[in-house]
Amino acid sequence: MSVEILTYGALGARLNISPVAARSLARRLRLPRSLSEDGKALVSVDLAEIRHTPQPVGRRQAGEVAQWTAKLAALEAEIAQLEARAAGHRADFEHERARADRLMDELLQARAEITAAREAAARLEGEVAVLRTRARTDSSIDKTERRLGQLAATLVESDRKAARG
Incomplete structure (x- = not known):
């Protein structure tokens, strides 16, 4: 001892x-x-x-190494799948983002056209009202009728433009 x-x-x-x-x-x-x-x-x-x-070196460790290597390979494969899926989601996101931007541009354009059409309609309604008032008070009915015809033609033309656009 x-x-x-x-x-x-x-x-x-x-x-x-x-x-x-x-x-x-x-x-x-x-x-x-x-x-x-x-x-x-x-x-x-x-x-x-x-x-x-x-304990004998290598026998137990070799089994563990093989087991960990298999787990590592499985995790790497899963990471690759997740990265591919994330790339697909990113592409979908970018596509939808571009689509939303285009729709927003169209919406803003439509809003501007509506505003312009309302202003034109209000202006034309004012002119029609003035012409009607003149027609009642003025003796020159021919001028008034001609102007009313021109306004009607302008309204029809504006309506056709709005329908095309």
Whole structure:
């Protein structure tokens, strides 16, 4: 029963395991630890009392690596599908945005045409009212009738333009 004071690296070399595994084993067995002058951890251990058989390296890890590799490939495939779907949604969004812009332009144009048509109708109605008043008071009915005919023609022409546009 000889107690030795070893670093994790030396303990790992003696037990044929890695320094990280040696540290984990020392913590699990609650072995007394201290610090050396150079700052490394030292473990007080009786190697005769430790019954440690290292697991074969690679067999368990190879299965885990294959499993994680398969999961990684599946996740990468899912990411690619999601990116493709997002690109499709983005294209749909851009198409609908352009369509909405065109509809807004058409709406503004129609509104401007309606406003112009209302103003023209109000102006023509005012002229008709003036002509009717003159027709009642004025003796020159021929001029009034001619002007009423011109206004009627203007109204018909404006209506045709509005129907075409």
